[in-house]
Amino acid sequence: MTTKLFGTKVPRVEDQRFLRGQGRYVDDLLTDDPRLLHAAVLRSPHAHARITDIDVADVLDVEGVLAVWTYDDLVDAMAEPLPLLIPHPTLTHGRTQYALAKDEVNYVGEAIAFVVAVDRYVAEDAVARIRVSYDYLQPVVGIAAARAADRLVHDDVPGNVGARMEQENGDARAAIADAPHTLTLELDVERSACTPMEGRGTVARWDPDTSRLTVWSSTQTSTGVRGCVAAKLGLDLAKVDVITPDVGGGFGVKINHPWPEELLVPLAAMTLGRPVKFTEDRREHFISSAHERAQVHHVEVGFDDDGRVLGLNVEFWHDHGAYTPYGLIVPIITSTQLLGPYKPLNYRVVFESLYTNTVIVTPYRGAGRPQGCFVMERTMDAISAYLGKDRTEVRSTNFIQPDEFPYEHGLVFQDGRPLTYDSGDYPASLAKLKALVGWDEFEDFRAEMAEQGRRVGIGLACYVEGTGVGPYEGAHVHIETSGKVKVATGLTTQGQGHQTAFAQIVADTLGVRFEDVEITTGDTRKMPYAVGTFASRAAVMSGSAIHLASLRAREKALRIAAEALEASEDDLEIADGVVTVRGTDASIDLGTVAVLSNPLRYAFDEASKAATQFSVGDPGKPPVAEDDEPGLEGKDFYSPERSTFANGMHAVIVETDPDTAEITILKYAVVHDCGHLINPMIVEGQIHGGVAQGVGGALYERMAYDESGQLLNASFMDFLMPYVTEVPKTIDIDHLETPSPLNPLGIKGAGEAGVIPSAAVFAAAIEDAEGFPITAMPISPSELFALRLEHADVPAEAIAEETR
Template sequence: MTTRLFGQRVERVEDQRFLRGRGRYVDDVLVDTHAGTLHAAVLRSPHAHARIVGIDVEAVLDLDGVHAVWTHEDLPGPMAEPLPLLIPHPALTHGRTQHALARDEVNYVGEAIAFVVAEDRYVAEDAVDLIRVSYEVLPPVVGIDAARAATCAVHDDVPDNVGARMEQRNGDAPAAIAAAPRRISLDLMIERSSCQPMEGRGVVSRWDPDTSRLTVWSSTQTSTGVRGCVAARLGLDLDQVDVITPDVGGGFGVKINHPWPEELLVPMAARALGRPVKFTEDRREHFISSAHERGQVHHVEVGFDDDGRVLGLDVMFWHDHGAYSPYGLIVPIITATQLLGPYKPGAYRVRFESLFTNTVMVTPYRGAGRPQGCFVMERTMDAIAAELGLDRAEVRAANFIQPDEFPFDHGLVFQDGRELEYDSGDYPASLHKIKELIGWDGFPALKAEAAAEGRRIGIGLACYVEGTGVGPYEGAHVHVETSGKVKVAIGLTTQGQGHATVFAQIVADELGVPLEDVEVVSGDTRRMPYAVGTFASRAAVMSGSAVHLAAKAAKDKALRIAAEALEADVDDLEIVDGVVRVRGTDASLALGTVAVLSNPLRYAFDEASKLATQFVVGDPGKPPVAEDDEPGLEGRDFYSPQRATFASGMHAVIVETDPDTAEIRILRYAVVHDCGNIINPMIVEGQIHGGVAQGVGGALYEKMEYDESGQLQNASFMDFLMPYVTEVPGEIEIDHLETPSPLNPLGIKGAGEAGVIPGSAAIAAAIEDAEGIAITSMPISPSDLFALRSRKETP
């Protein structure tokens, strides 16, 4: 029998290509035309807030090599309208999106104003420098405090800078807190940061006048979304537009914002000029004109009993969504609901205000609001433990949802508009595993030994729950070639998650073929025109389920056709190593032969070789496949979930803080993770490793440093701190727990963001344990810790 691949440590099939430098990214796309590819550059605002008084492009038009320049007033029809509000919400009373090119006003440094196309990028950049813009500079609103003060407004019709207010509750939290025997309040903050994929945004487009077709190559996480927007804004039928996503050098959320201005401007220019056009952003452009996340300020009121059980929890927070809100309220809604983690407070109320500022807009970044919520809840748990003098793990255990309480309905509404109902989990078992993995119970002795040596070490713990696999749907197409090879098409894009491996594992298992015979193609609307995208830890759940269903459909058809050819009962057939055979006999057919037989044309069938060989015309009255079957050996299916499935996990970390320099060093890092049934443990662990690295960056290094005028002060890799291999734990100790989800056919949950979610919370707890100083804001640098020490020592 063929060894089952689901759950096995199968090596990634895509890695050799990347390791040998054979990856092909958007900037590598060479469009083969006689005239050659043109290149684009963008003029961006130098001001955080200003009215555009006038734009003079006359000098540009005289520059040799320039083919065209566009400002807002040059944009045709729908191209001049604001970019789409991707996820509206009733509470978003003042949703705002930017234009492809700014009209009348700019609201952050980096906003696109003019678009130049030239023979090469050098000429295009020179042309941008020749454009003269007259501005009336306006006072900027920078940061949450300034937005709340509302001494000036980002948008004239939103004088208080509040884009949305929202409240959710389950029970009467203020009353429960007032009646609780113990009460504390906390003020907590996570600062603004951003994801920085090694490959920034890029787009290439070609218009074919002979076929009236537009081809777009984009480094995106949502190829079908880009396709829809491009078609709508350029007045094309959907079938006239093909979007291809080649290899993507990292996404982490920043590439889900469809469309970026350049994803519309480049195709528009390609069609207008009759030549391919390319745009590739530079690193500074990515810092100042893509998207940021994380910035939130929280006030917490909590009431609890003498055992640490939470009786009432009341949270008010302020979310910085930047100058525009294309993704609506997704990030703060996730924070508001996922803040609860694995716990069940007696009563819960959460309120937030989502605020406009004159800074880069906010869209989801790996974790998408969960790191902030986890930080708030876990700092609250630690504060309760400190107030009562209890073990921090015991306080968490006292508040856990128990295994026999699933499904557990929190009485709130999640990001997808459906009930916040956890489907499965075992939080006490995870806690037991993480304590064993990190050596929790033995740590006090270790800490005492270090103190005797003049060293400061501390331990921290953080728990999280992550809603994954959100809808609405994903699809898959599985096609068995006459060679026996299997081609799989999914609508998702891939940015390094190992899709080509895990989806091939699912298909190989279901169809009974060798893994090397399965090829997975993603992010090409020619192969799968309808999809949603790769984000929100949804790929494995959504596309994995769709791939499973499509492979099953192809298998069922193969067995029907083979049963007729072999004159056997379908129930007596099996597929092993790409061969359909009758159990207990020598009768068999290669799967490729079954694919041949699935064609309604007639073939001569050689009994000796069991192969369909020569095409013949004969016996037209008898179709080779069932009358209700379509030709071809293939399956296509779509999967839509009832609701999100909830993964979970716990991180623990031991840190050392230098008594003199306040340097923070991670000594050990441990993870227990539950993503349901695991398709490939090695790939899941790779996702965890990457997430932990980003979590370390978010906890200790990475933040956007704006000055009061809205200028980003660290918009380069020289100034924006990132963890290197010397800062990321060399070994991350990982254990798995598998509580299968009942909501999908594979029992799986998402795993893509789990590694980053509890990082700040766990590291903050460990630093606090080492220093005896309350840590209420992240990230924390050595300078920040040194300042905290100084304030503690000053009477």
């Protein structure tokens, strides 16, 4: 019997390639093709302006320039605004940009003109020679300015409000009014961004002989890009192939599509009859892809003497930037997922999604959850401080209990389905976390450190994450006559280890050797029906689909093998690619089964002779039965009724330097529950990466816009992504596995988990060290120093008093 691979730490097969520099990314493609052309984009240097004239006369004089496009050169669907991908009834004033700006620009970085030249150097030289005349408009920068609405981003969007959405379960305001205790909090989270190592990139090749377009894009959805390219360029879907090669990270930003360049590159390739490449540079990525996180929250909470939340009323304002291509996904997630593992008796949430003259917002790993977790966990800490109770005790009081699943919140989630948690055991997770971080021993440690003149604090934060959102994913499993198994699933891969994790599922389900399985992702030629990789959904969706498709292939293999071995299917087992009659020597390998599955007229090698017309089949029946197909294949789709909810809890111990206000991480602990683990090493890798990104978001990274809408830190010199020296050397991880009942493997998503509680957990620990409330994140030493000055006259003991 084959050893079960599901649940074991199988080393990632992709790492050999990646670590040896053999990855093939979009920018690596067609580099040997002398006909390849390169694109560069003229981007708005102003945050808000009307374009009165664009003069490209000097551009075509530049040697090596082939073409330049502005809005006036676009026709038909290309002249229409880019799609609003996820409409919502409350998004009453959704706006999207044009592929190239028409009349007005609304953020620094918005695409205005597109130049194609023999190389990127020449293309940039040409861009520098385009002359644009602007009428400057006052920009709207930041949530305060957007709310004040003294100026409008879009003239036809009153108050800069794109959407206002409200949900309520019970009567929160009445419950708060009647509650024995109440607190009010103002909580602020700043902008950050995904910043994957590889920026955006697209290559397109038009084959005039076959009228066929091939597009390679660094995207999280090749099927999405395909649909957009076909629609915008007026091509039949069947004429467009989109392939996602290796992708150097996405973290959410590459789920948005189509980017202007994803349409302009294919347009240029078709127009010029030569392949065209666009590779985004780092500055472009900062100013013309997408950001996230900026929200301001007002919280009112009413609770009893135990800290039980009787009513929670949250209002927040979400900065979605200049346009809304990705709809309201981020604020909807905040508004629903801030509940975490808790069950407030009454809950109301209302948000406004606001326009500003800054880069657009699309989901960034965590996608609104880090803000929601920050809001809820800060609230839990404030209640604990007010009541003088241990922070874990107040949380326990509010937990949904293990016997309450499925738990319905009475709200609608981001996928339009009811917000219903499928499984979890929050008390068990908390017990594990307390043990892992040493929660109960912390006061001794604090005293020990204080004796050395050192200041330390501990914090914890809990979250629940809806993962594996629909609508579906599919898989196709093909057992070749060699016995090798080729599997295709349509969603894309940007470093998650799908080659490994998916192959583990196939090997187990089908009974084949792991080495014989090859996974293809993100190639519309192999699997045209797919959604994409986002929302921690790949393992749940494609993993389940691959399992189901493997079962179908297995079923067929057993049927054919039973006939060949003259045995009952029930007596057969498959291991290491060989079908055996249990307890006998009688066997047939899957490669031979594959041969038999495909009746042949022509023998092309020794193996295929066995399937030719004089070798197999009952002469009285059609070679392929009416309800059958040739080939040993299985295809299936997985489409769940609703999302599955993973959860986790993080704790951190920090040291704050009493003199310099520097913040040092002493210990970081994670308890994580994503149901059954396919590959614990990959899950822990996801957690490590998420925590690192979370450390960045909490302590280092921010988008520093000035009043005029210029991004002051559009480089990795000034946007402080943490180095390996800034993230914890070790992260203590413990797993709990409460399987999901919603899919055949009992799995939940794990991709975003590590980053969600960061702002909350660091704020809690710093607050615990310093003795005054931390209400805005991220926080730098300079800001901590300012807070110390602000609170200098208030002794630490008085802080809790202060918040009453």
